[in-house]
Structures are given as structure tokens and as C-alpha cells.
Amino acid sequence: MNFAVIGSGGREHAICYKLKQSSKLEKLICIPGNAGTQKIAENIKEDISNFDALYQIIKRQNIDIVIVGPEQPLVDGLADYLNKKKIRVFGPDKFAAQLEGSKAFMKNLCKKNNIPTANFGVFNNFDEASSFIEKNGVPIVVKADGLAAGKGVSVCVSKEEALKNTKEILEGKFKSSNQVVLEEFLKGEELSYFVIVDENSSLFFGSAQDHKRVGEGDTGPNTGGMGAYSPAPLLTNQLENKIKKKIIDPTLKAMKDLGYPYKGFLYAGLMIKKGEPYLIEYNIRMGDPECQVLMMRLKTDLLEILDCATKNKLNNLKIEWNNKSCITIVLCAKGYPSNYIKDSEIKNLFNVLTDENNQIFHAGTYEKNNKTYSSGGRVLNITSSSKNLIEARNKSLANISKINWVDGFFRRDIGWRVINNK
Numbered sequence: 001m002n003f004a005v006i007g008s009g010g011r012e013h014a015i016c017y018k019l020k021q022s023s024k025l026e027k028l029i030c031i032p033g034n035a036g037t038q039k040i041a042e043n044i045k046e047d048i049s050n051f052d053a054l055y056q057i058i059k060r061q062n063i064d065i066v067i068v069g070p071e072q073p074l075v076d077g078l079a080d081y082l083n084k085k086k087i088r089v090f091g092p093d094k095f096a097a098q099l100e101g102s103k104a105f106m107k108n109l110c111k112k113n114n115i116p117t118a119n120f121g122v123f124n125n126f127d128e129a130s131s132f133i134e135k136n137g138v139p140i141v142v143k144a145d146g147l148a149a150g151k152g153v154s155v156c157v158s159k160e161e162a163l164k165n166t167k168e169i170l171e172g173k174f175k176s177s178n179q180v181v182l183e184e185f186l187k188g189e190e191l192s193y194f195v196i197v198d199e200n201s202s203l204f205f206g207s208a209q210d211h212k213r214v215g216e217g218d219t220g221p222n223t224g225g226m227g228a229y230s231p232a233p234l235l236t237n238q239l240e241n242k243i244k245k246k247i248i249d250p251t252l253k254a255m256k257d258l259g260y261p262y263k264g265f266l267y268a269g270l271m272i273k274k275g276e277p278y279l280i281e282y283n284i285r286m287g288d289p290e291c292q293v294l295m296m297r298l299k300t301d302l303l304e305i306l307d308c309a310t311k312n313k314l315n316n317l318k319i320e321w322n323n324k325s326c327i328t329i330v331l332c333a334k335g336y337p338s339n340y341i342k343d344s345e346i347k348n349l350f351n352v353l354t355d356e357n358n359q360i361f362h363a364g365t366y367e368k369n370n371k372t373y374s375s376g377g378r379v380l381n382i383t384s385s386s387k388n389l390i391e392a393r394n395k396s397l398a399n400i401s402k403i404n405w406v407d408g409f410f411r412r413d414i415g416w417r418v419i420n421n422k
Contacts, residue, residue: 001303002027002062005041006048006078007069008034010330010363010381011288014295015067015302016041017359022303029061035372036362048073051081058087065090065310071285074264075101075147088310092284095260099251099282103181104145106282113250117279118271120183126170132182133162139185144169146176150212150224151337155185188273189417190280191234192290193243195268196305196319198312199261202252203319204240206297207232208290209418214337216413223337224378227414229327229389230293234272243270243277251282263309292361292381293326324357326385327392327415331400331408333364336377344374344407351402352382358399359383379408389415 001024005012013036019025020040031054033043044061046053049072058066066082068074068091077094091097098105110117118141123129133140142165144152152174156162162182169180194205210228214220247268255262267283267290286294295302299320308314333340349372352360361383364376380403384395393415400410 001025001064001307003029003303003306004058004061004063004066005030005037005069006054006066006073008032008037009069009288010361010378011286011291012069013037013361013363014292014381015069015286017361018295018298018302022301024301024303027061027063029057029063031057034362034375035365035367036360038367049076051078054078055082055085055087058082064088065306067091067306069285071097071100071283072147074284079264090306090310091264092262093260095258096255096262097284099255099262099266100284101147102145102177103143103281104179107181107183109251109254110279113254115247115250115279116277118183118186120181122179122181123166124170124179126167129166129170129180129182130163133159133166136182136184138162141183141185142166142169143181143183144174144177145179145181146174148174148176150222153222186271186273186278186280188271188278189234191232191270191272191277192228192287193235193248193268193270194286194290194294195248195266196309196314197252197262197264197266198309198314199263200312201315202248202266203314203317205265205319206230206294206321207235208287208293209234209415210287210290211411211414216411217416221337223332225287225289225330226332226411227327227329228287228289228293229325229392229415229418230290230297231321231325233418239272239275239277243268247277247279288363289328289330289381292328292359292383293385296326296359296383296385297321297324322385324385324387325389325392326383327389327396328361328381328383329393329396329400329410329414330363330378331380331382331403331405331410332378333374333376334407334409340377341407342374344405346372346374346379346403346405346408348403348405352399357385358395360399374407382410390419393419
């Protein structure tokens with residue numbers, strides 16, 4: 001079968017890596033890809049917001065299934081466009097993509113269907129928003145309604161900060177919306193919970209925990225993700241039953257009732273408070289960097305899973321995982337998440353021996369004259385698996401030191417909560 005993966009990050013490299021292991025794979029292209037995908041797929045440079053151009057490539061390459069990695073093309077309706085052209089595509093349609101594309105849509109769906117989430121208000125008027133902040137007190141979470149590349153959420157510990165961030169969003173700081181969602185701050189432990197969904201059923205697709213803050217000990221500004229580990233020790237059978245019954249199943253039923261059944265990866269960002277799950281956010285695609293650790297642990301052929309999902313035959317499948325602990329540490333360009341160094345050569349990648357337990361998944365990279373350069377803020381995902389998390393982390397850290405990239409930085413404490421509690 002011929003597959004096309006849309007996107008250029010670490011998530012897309014990890015998906016390509018897993019697809020490449022299938023004996024049923026004939027051709028693999030990545031649009032536009034990065035220096036890592038270039039080694040295992042054919043990179044085709046194209047603007048992924050240009051649906052007509054994507055379609056021409058897909059037709060020319062005789063692609064059987066398209067996997068859309070990032071959220072923006074899904075929110076913009078790429079799945080609808082390809083479905084109309086009779087192309088099998090893995091990912092939700094534009095309406096269902098509002099689960100991530102509009103925080104207000106997601107919160108209102110929760111309210112209507114009694115899905116546990118933080119108390120909230122949706123505002124496009126500053127005076128009404130400020131009286132909610134006054135009444136709620138701090139800390140309070142301020143969110144841009146639309147997509148903001150992981151930068152639209154702030155936990156504000158003072159009223160001044162909350163008012164300032166609210167005002168910026170209402171004045172259009174993020175192009176995607178000038179509506180703000182304010183919600184109570186829930187204290188607990190975060191958990192990433194994944195399912196894969198077709199029109200008839202959903203299957204568990206792994207658990208992970210990630211680290212959003214840029215600094216050690218989870219300090220500093222939020223980023224797209226500094227590292228992740230899987231499985232999440234927090235997830236017990238009892239907790240999983242609650243997540244399915246109270247959050248996942250009611251969401252999928254609600255989308256069906258609205259006439260837009262959800263299809264694709266669905267990633268629930270949860271807060272676990274006193275053993276109870278609360279939905280913080282939905283993502284309509286694989287997490288990044290969570291995808292990297294999940295692809296290392298997945299035993300079942302990914303091609304077969306996606307083939308079944310796009311035929312609405314997931315209920316024929318049993319998805320299996322290896323029992324190793326896996327960790328990924330993101331090597332970032334200095335300055336990230338603000339202004340970061342670009343076009344810096346990364347010289348020592350060949351020093352790292354890659355195998356089934358050690359991989360380097362590229363994110364913001366490109367290749368020129370057989371040399372690898374940085375192009376993004378999050379540059380490489382140094383991923384290792386082992387019998388326990390401490391060993392996995394030590395392997396990743398050792399591999400980062402072999403790369404010894406002078407313009408990069410990373411967190412040494414990914415997985416600290418679990419490791420420190422052992």
C-alpha cells in the first residue's frame with residue numbers, strides 16, 4: 001500500500017518510522033517532511049494549506065491512505081476536501097475538528113453532556129471577562145478560543161496577569177480568534193490518554209505524560225512539549241474505566257448525535273484530581289512528543305491499524321504494546337520558546353547508534369549538502385526505551401551528550417515525578 005504523511009515534525013517522523021516497519025508498505029511519502037523523514041520516505045515540498053496542490057501529489061503518487069499529522073489542516077477541512085475526492089484519509093472532518101479548533105465548542109459540549117471539566121466562562125467582552133476573573137479569583141486559566149500553536153494557554157497567578165492576557169486575546173493576539181475561555185485552575189496530575197476512533201468503535205491507543213514547561217522542575221513558560229514518557233503509571237484499570245465512561249464515550253456519542261461522527265486519533269488531555277478525571281482539552285491528532293514514545297512501544301502493525309480505521313473495521317483488531325518504559329527528551333534551539341537560533345548545523349548525529357530501543361526523531365530540521373541544520377524551536381526528539389524509566393532516561397541523556405549540539409538545550413528531568421517517587 002502507498003501512504004502519505006502530512007506534516008514536518010517529530011510526530012510525523014515517528015509515524016513514518018512505524019509505517020516503514022510494515023511488510024505491506026510499498027511507498028511512503030511525507031509532505032513536506034524534515035531531515036529525518038528524508039532518510040525513510042520521499043519528502044515532497046509543498047504548502048500543506050494548499051489542498052489542491054496536495055491532491056495533485058496524492059493522485060500522482062497513487063496514494064491509498066493519507067495521514068494528517070498536525071491539527072491546522074484538519075481544522076481547515078483537509079479531511080472533508082479529500083473525502084469528496086474519494087481519497088481515504090485518516091483524521092476528523094472540519095466539524096469534529098472543533099474539539100481542538102475551538103475551546104469554547106469543546107467546553108460547551110462538556111457542559112451539555114455532563115462531561116467532567118473545570119468550571120468556565122466564554123467571553124468576547126472585556127468587562128464581562130474581568131468580572132468573571134474578579135468572582136473566580138486566582139490562579140485562573142486564560143485560553144485563546146482558537147488554535148495558537150500551543151501558546152494560547154496561560155495559568156495566571158495574579159489578577160493583573162489574567163486581565164492582561166485576556167485583553168491581549170480579545171484584541172486579537174492570536175489570528176485564530178478573539179474570543180477568550182476562562183476556567184478554574186484544577187490542581188492535580190496531568191495525563192495524556194489516546195484513543196483511535198472509527199464510525200463504529202474506539203480502541204485505547206496508549207497513555208503518556210508530557211512536560212510542557214520549558215524549565216527544570218516544570219517552571220517557566222509553556223512550550224509545545226519538552227519531553228514525554230509512556231506508559232503513564234498514573235493510569236490504573238479503575239481510572240481508565242472512569243475516563244472511558246465519563247469522558248470518551250459521551251464525547252463520541254455527542255459527536256454522532258450532532259451528525260458528525262468522530263474519526264481519527266483523539267487525544268484527551270486530562271487532570272486527575274483525587275482519583276477523578278477532568279477533561280482539560282482535546283487534541284484531534286497524535287500528541288507531539290507523546291507520539292514518539294507511543295510509536296516505540298506499539299507492537300501491532302500501524303499500517304494495518306490505519307487500514308482498518310479508514311474502513312471502519314477497528315473492532316476486528318486487538319492493539320498490542322510492549323511492556324518497556326519509553327522516554328523522549330526534546331532537544332531545542334537556544335532561545336526557545338521565544339526567539340531561537342536557526343540554521344545551526346547539528347554535527348554528531350552519526351555518533352548515536354539507532355535501533356529498536358534508541359531513535360532520534362527529527363522535528364525542526366532540514367538537510368543541505370548532506371549536512372543537517374536546525375529550522376525550528378523544537379529540533380530533535382531523543383527517544384529511548386528500557387525496562388524502567390530511569391534507565392530509559394539515562395540512555396536518552398547519554399545520546400544527547402554524544403550529539404553535543406552547542407546551540408541546543410534540553411531538560412534533564414523528564415519523568416521526574418515518577419522517578420523521584422521510586
